[in-house]
Structure formats: C-alpha cells, structure tokens
Amino acid sequence: xxxxxxxxxxxxxxxxxxxxxxxxxxxxxxxxxxxxxxxxxxxxxxxxxxxxxxxxxxxxxxxxxxxxxxxxxxxxxxxxxxxxxxxxxxxxxxxxxxxxxxxxxxxxxxxxx
Amino acid sequence: xxxxxxxxxxxxxxxxxxxxxxxxxxxxxxxxxxxxxxxxxxxxxxxxxxxxxxxxxxxxxxxxxxxxxxxxxxxxxxxxxxxxxxxxxxxxxxxxxxxxxxxxxxxxxxxxx
Numbered sequence: 726x727x728x729x730x731x732x733x734x735x736x737x738x739x740x741x742x743x744x745x746x747x748x749x750x751x752x753x754x755x756x757x758x759x760x761x762x763x764x765x766x767x768x769x770x771x772x773x774x775x776x777x778x779x780x781x782x783x784x785x786x787x788x789x790x791x792x793x794x795x796x797x798x799x800x801x802x803x804x805x806x807x808x809x810x811x812x813x814x815x816x817x818x819x820x821x822x823x824x825x826x827x828x829x830x831x832x833x834x835x836x837x838x
Numbered sequence: 839x840x841x842x843x844x845x846x847x848x849x850x851x852x853x854x855x856x857x858x859x860x861x862x863x864x865x866x867x868x869x870x871x872x873x874x875x876x877x878x879x880x881x882x883x884x885x886x887x888x889x890x891x892x893x894x895x896x897x898x899x900x901x902x903x904x905x906x907x908x909x910x911x912x913x914x915x916x917x918x919x920x921x922x923x924x925x926x927x928x929x930x931x932x933x934x935x936x937x938x939x940x941x942x943x944x945x946x947x948x949x950x951x
Contacts, residue, residue, distance in 0.1 A: 729881075758938070767927055767941035768882070783938055815881050826872075827939070829881030 727751050731816050731830035738806040738837045746801040746833050748816030756819045757799040758783075758827065759791065761812040768815065774799055775822070806837045850948045857915040859945045861928035866909060870931040872939065873902060873913045877924045885913070885926075915947075923949045 729750045738744055750757065755776045760768040760783075770783030774793040788810055790802040799818075803810060813834050817827040851857045863871070869890040874882035888895045888902045888911075895902050901914040911928050925946050929939040 765943065767943045768939075769941075770938045773938060817881070826884040826887070827874075827882075829883070831879070831881050 729816055729818055729828050729830040731814075731833050733833060734831070735834050736836070738803075738835065740806060740808065740837060742806050743802070743804050744806065744835075745803075746814055746816070746835070748799045748801065748830060749797050750799075750816075750818040750828070751797065752818060752820070752828065753796060754818035754820050754828070755796065756822060757793065758817045758819075759789070759799070759801045760815045760817065761785065762815060762832075763812050771801065771814075803835075806835075808837050811835060811837045847943075848946045848948065850950060851918050852950050853918060853920060855918055857913075857918045857922070857947055859913045859915075859926050859947065861911040861913075861942055863909050863911060863928075863930045865930065865932045866906070868930045868932045871902070871904060871911050872929045872931075873900075873911075874927045874929060874941075875922075875924045876927065876944070882927060918947075918949050920949050920951065923947055 732747045758773045759771040762768050769785045772791040774780045777796050780791050813832045815832050816830045819827045872887040873885040875885050876882045886897045886902050899916045903912045925944040927941050927944045929941045
C-alpha cells in the first residue's frame with residue numbers, strides 16, 4: 726500500500742515555464758487536496774476535489790489549475806511559473822470530508838528562478 | 839477572521855520529560871481540531887483529533903486538551919523521545935468550511951538527549 730505518491734520530489738523552473746506536479750493515491754479516497762507550504766509557515770490550501778470530475782478552489786488558487794479525471798489522480802498544473810510559487814507542495818487525500826485524517830504525500834519542492 | 843496560531847515557535851525539552859505544545863484558535867464555531875506531526879523532509883502525519891463536544895482525548899503517549907472558553911488547544915506528549923523531534927501543527931475545521939482545514943504555522947519541538 727503506497728498511500729499518496731507525488732512526483733517529482735524536486736524541480737527547478739525558470740520564470741514563465743509550465744509544469745505539472747503529479748499526485749496519485751491507492752486508498753480509493755474520494756477527497757484529495759493540494760497544499761503549499763512556505764518556509765516557517767503552515768499549509769495553505771490551493772485546490773481540492775470531492776470526487777472524480779469535481780474540483781474547487783481553496784485559499785490560494787491563483788496561478789494553478791487542477792483536474793480530477795479519475796479517483797486516483799489529482800495533478801496540479803502551473804502554467805506560467807513565478808518566483809512567488811517557490812514552495813513545497815503537498816498532495817493529500819482523505820476518505821471522508823475533512824472531519825478525519827488526511828494522508829499526505831512526501832512533498833514536491835519547487836524553485837522558480 | 840479565521841486563524842489558528844501557536845504561542846511558542848520552538849520548544850526544547852529534555853528526553854524523558856513531558857512536552858506541552860499550545861495552539862490558539864479564533865473561530866468559536868469550529869467543531870473539529872487535529873494535531874499533525876511533520877518530520878524534516880516529510881509530509882505531515884496525523885497524530886490525534888478532537889471534536890468540540892469533548893475537552894480531552896488520549897492516545898498513545900499523547901493527550902489533546904480543548905478549552906473552548908478561551909479557544910485554546912494543547913498537545914501533551916508524555917516521556918518525550920528523540921523521535922518526537924519535529925514540527926507540530928494544529929489545524930482547525932470551521933463549520934463553514936467542510937472541505938478544508940486551516941493550519942497554524944507550527945511549533946518546532948527539539949528533544950535534548
């Protein structure tokens with residue numbers, strides 16, 4: 726049971742480049758989330774999904790897009806990378822809406838230069 | 839507004855002593871609280887949760903206390919071990935945000951041998 730798997734673990738982008746952070750979970754969880762964590766700060770919700778085909782914005786969605794074509798996968802897309810998007814990104818999933826445990830991936834560290 | 843914060847950004851304790859990590863929240867309507875542990879280079883890991891109809895909940899070596907009167911949450915770790923060294927986050931689930939948690943900025947716990 727792999728849990729939540731994120732790729733890549735590290736990436737350096739130039740300003741204006743695009744990339745996709747991949748996230749997949751094998752726990753058959755309906756709920757999935759993308760968070761970003763800036764140094765010394767807590768987690769901020771970017772986007773979330775309550776099931777395949779359904780996504781919604783979190784606290785800090787600007788500059789990002791997501792899709793949820795399957796229960797397992799929830800990729801996060803950065804279209805025009807900016808230095809402000811330098812952060813560590815965490816994907817998470819949960820069985821139920823957020824009154825229970827979130828299972829997090831190990832994170833993807835993104836640097837935009 | 840909604841906010842979750844912590845009183846002490848860094849806590850240093852002697853191995854074997856008990857640790858107490860504190861958290862204040864501002865939304866009196868919040869009904870669910872979670873503590874997460876984040877080790878260096880890893881994603882957050884669920885420790886323990888508590889609902890607003892409780893004032894205490896115990897786990898293995900951990901106890902969470904909730905004081906709704908002063909909107910205060912604490913995590914007590916008994917017989918602190920080197921493996922407890924990590925950043926600890928409290929998170930709040932406001933009743934009007936069923937699908938997202940609000941995380942505090944974290945407290946770093948350092949265990950001295």
